[in-house]
Amino acid sequence: MAVDYLILNIIIWFSIYLIIALSLNIEYGYAGIPNFGRAMAVLIGAIAVGGIVNRVLLHILSIDGEIIQSTGILKSTVNSMISQNPLLGIGILVFSLVVAGLIGALAGGLFIIPSVKLRNDYLAITLLAISEVLYLISNYNRSIIGGYYGVNTPDILAWVPGEHRLFGFAILGLILALLVYLFTERLLTSPFGRLLKAMRENEDVVKSFGRDPFKLKVKTVAIGSGVAAMAGAFYSLLSSNVIASTFFRVEWTFFPFLMILLGGSGNNKGVVLGVLSFVVAKVLLIVYKFEIKDILNLPFEATWLEYILFGSIMLLILYYKPHGLLEEKPIFTPALKELKKKNQKI
Amino acid sequence: MTPNYLKIGIGELNMAVLEGAIVYSNLLVLLGIGLIITYITTGVPNFAQGSMAIFGSYISLSLWLTFGINPYFSLPISFLFGGTLGILIYLIFLKPLIRKEAKVVTLMIATLAIDIIFLGILGAYAETLRTIVRKSTKKFIFTPLDFDFFQFDGILIISSLIIVTIFITLFYLLHRTKFGIAMRASMENPSLAEIMGINVEYTRIFSWFLSGSFAALAGSLLPFRQEIVPLTGTVIIVSIFAASIVGGLGSIYGALAGGYIIGISESAITFYLSGFFGPGILVYGKVISLTILVTTLILAPKGIVGLKIWRNKIWPWIT
Numbered sequence: 315m316a317v318d319y320l321i322l323n324i325i326i327w328f329s330i331y332l333i334i335a336l337s338l339n340i341e342y343g344y345a346g347i348p349n350f351g352r353a354m355a356v357l358i359g360a361i362a363v364g365g366i367v368n369r370v371l372l373h374i375l376s377i378d379g380e381i382i383q384s385t386g387i388l389k390s391t392v393n394s395m396i397s398q399n400p401l402l403g404i405g406i407l408v409f410s411l412v413v414a415g416l417i418g419a420l421a422g423g424l425f426i427i428p429s430v431k432l433r434n435d436y437l438a439i440t441l442l443a444i445s446e447v448l449y450l451i452s453n454y455n456r457s458i459i460g461g462y463y464g465v466n467t468p469d470i471l472a473w474v475p476g477e478h479r480l481f482g483f484a485i486l487g488l489i490l491a492l493l494v495y496l497f498t499e500r501l502l503t504s505p506f507g508r509l510l511k512a513m514r515e516n517e518d519v520v521k522s523f524g525r526d527p528f529k530l531k532v533k534t535v536a537i538g539s540g541v542a543a544m545a546g547a548f549y550s551l552l553s554s555n556v557i558a559s560t561f562f563r564v565e566w567t568f569f570p571f572l573m574i575l576l577g578g579s580g581n582n583k584g585v586v587l588g589v590l591s592f593v594v595a596k597v598l599l600i601v602y603k604f605e606i607k608d609i610l611n612l613p614f615e616a617t618w619l620e621y622i623l624f625g626s627i628m629l630l631i632l633y634y635k636p637h638g639l640l641e642e643k644p645i646f647t648p649a650l651k652e653l654k655k656k657n658q659k660i
Numbered sequence: 661m662t663p664n665y666l667k668i669g670i671g672e673l674n675m676a677v678l679e680g681a682i683v684y685s686n687l688l689v690l691l692g693i694g695l696i697i698t699y700i701t702t703g704v705p706n707f708a709q710g711s712m713a714i715f716g717s718y719i720s721l722s723l724w725l726t727f728g729i730n731p732y733f734s735l736p737i738s739f740l741f742g743g744t745l746g747i748l749i750y751l752i753f754l755k756p757l758i759r760k761e762a763k764v765v766t767l768m769i770a771t772l773a774i775d776i777i778f779l780g781i782l783g784a785y786a787e788t789l790r791t792i793v794r795k796s797t798k799k800f801i802f803t804p805l806d807f808d809f810f811q812f813d814g815i816l817i818i819s820s821l822i823i824v825t826i827f828i829t830l831f832y833l834l835h836r837t838k839f840g841i842a843m844r845a846s847m848e849n850p851s852l853a854e855i856m857g858i859n860v861e862y863t864r865i866f867s868w869f870l871s872g873s874f875a876a877l878a879g880s881l882l883p884f885r886q887e888i889v890p891l892t893g894t895v896i897i898v899s900i901f902a903a904s905i906v907g908g909l910g911s912i913y914g915a916l917a918g919g920y921i922i923g924i925s926e927s928a929i930t931f932y933l934s935g936f937f938g939p940g941i942l943v944y945g946k947v948i949s950l951t952i953l954v955t956t957l958i959l960a961p962k963g964i965v966g967l968k969i970w971r972n973k974i975w976p977w978i979t
Contacts, residue, residue, distance in 0.1 A: 342765075348769075435704070435705050436957065438765070439901045443897075443898045443949075613787060615787060618780040625775075626777060628770075
């Protein structure tokens with residue numbers, strides 16, 4: 315049982331973090347945009363579930379009252395409906411993902427506009443600031459997603475017996491992660507992906523070929539944020555409640571950066587490797603947190619040790635392996651391959 | 661539940677709020693100078709500036725809880741310790757990366773990592789200290805330790821004195837001494853300064869010393885105004901960035917203007933607005949900073965010191 319639990323946890327966290335890391339890879343790895351506000355997009359995904367989908371359901375079922383209490387009633391009502399009709403659960407999942415993707419993309423594209431024309435350092439500062447402020451507001455304001463009390467969300471797998479619930483979410487997560495992987499792979503091997511890489515290397519080149527870096531950056535961050543918001547929505551449905559304070563920037567901005575730099579930014583296979591190694595380490599740390607505390611005789615929580623550890627790993631990667639475990643390879647388009655063949659013949 | 665100062669009507673001139681706003685602005689100025697000075701010499705915005713300040717808070721707290729030293733008297737220790745920390749950050753973490761000609765983004769990620777490490781150290785330290793002294797260390801405030809000086813809070817006097825002293829010293833140092841002129845030269849054009857025989861490395865180390873020590877000073881004084889938790893640094897970083905960008909990342913004098921604009925609007929303006937919209941609006945202080953930050957980026961990305969009126973009219977008049 316313990317091993318099952320461990321493996322299922324690794325799979326679920328792998329799926330969630332893979333989606334976020336891939337979204338960041340589109341922005342940072344390919345386009346070179348340092349989005350230090352990744353946590354914001356994830357939080358927006360959670361708001362889409364806790365604040366929007368919840369309200370839609372409340373309206374349909376005409377349950378009144380404040381969002382914190384009424385979602386409790388909503389949860390039990392919808393759960394009993396889902397246990398009768400599994401399709402409803404899947405419907406809620408798809409609807410949540412669509413809503414999250416849309417408002418995530420909208421918010422991402424909107425919030426990058428003020429600083430997009432400035433240098434990368436200004437961009438990073440502004441995105442981090444916006445993300446922190448949204449985090450603070452949703453933590454204090456109880457009318458969005460219940461502030462620090464949080465809100466309940468329906469259990470989309472209410473028809474699955476309790477002991478198989480994690481298994482169900484692991485399957486759903488893997489499917490979602492696979493879809494996102496295929497989408498990003500398709501997107502980034504297209505001319506669009508090469509355009510992004512060109513912009514990362516030299517914006518003037520992109521300009522001279524008649525493309526507008528401004529539009530390109532807004533579009534890229536919109537896509538990335540939409541994808542990351544979906545991960546936030548999935549995570550909220552998995553934990554079947556939304557509490558704003560869980561969307562802290564260490565977990566959702568810093569760790570994704572760590573994963574893609576560990577695996578190798580600018581290449582999706584590297585990202586998969588990075589996410590997998592990170593998640594295995596993290597889940598082991600979470601599961602054995604009390605044992606670690608006892609063995610090392612720590613007078614403090616193991617979480618702090620985790621921060622110190624992962625922060626140090628990041629610095630080591632930056633210094634010793636700035637290209638990550640799997641280095642980014644040049645792209646061979648069909649035309650380029652043909653040219654190479656011709657050259658070999660000569 | 662409502663604190664006393666919220667019950668005061670709109671029309672009354674509220675000295676307490678104004679005092680609080682000035683203290684907060686003074687501390688933001690300190691943090692802003694630190695951020696700007698390392699930005700100018702090293703070219704990287706330091707995302708760990710907030711946590712560096714909280715280091716200062718914990719130094720003061722430890723000295724108070726263990727030896728009973730009043731936080732005001734431990735300021736020099738805090739100053740030196742913070743400065744050392746700044747130098748260490750530069751020498752251990754950033755200099756090796758700069759040597760390898762890392763990009764700005766890499767350096768920014770490195771300071772983000774340093775911030776996370778600090779967060780971990782602060783949290784672990786706070787909990788360890790709690791088991792030793794058996795007092796609340798994960799949430800603390802110094803206001804009961806403050807003194808009164810002719811109806812004014814001690815913190816208002818002390819923080820203002822510190823700002824005045826620092827600006828006079830910095831001005832004298834940068835414009836009247838040889839080292840200062842060398843430092844300004846290496847800030848404006850490092851390669852040219854190097855040709856002239858200036859050791860740019862010294863100025864970088866010195867700037868990190870100043871940045872760290874100013875941050876620690878601000879951190880030691882901050883608990884006189886607000887409650888401190890290990891995560892406070894991650895919250896005030898928004899205001900620090902806003903203050904430095906509004907003032908302008910190009911000059912340390914920008915921090916003075918930026919710190920006051922952000923500090924006053926964040927505390928005083930939000931307070932007066934709360935008279936109209938109720939106390940709920942108080943948590944939106946950071947939204948005001950953010951709005952000012954974004955507006956500045958759109959209208960004048962170089963901040964106040966980048967404005968023509970500053971460069972042509974005000975700055976020549978000061979020097």
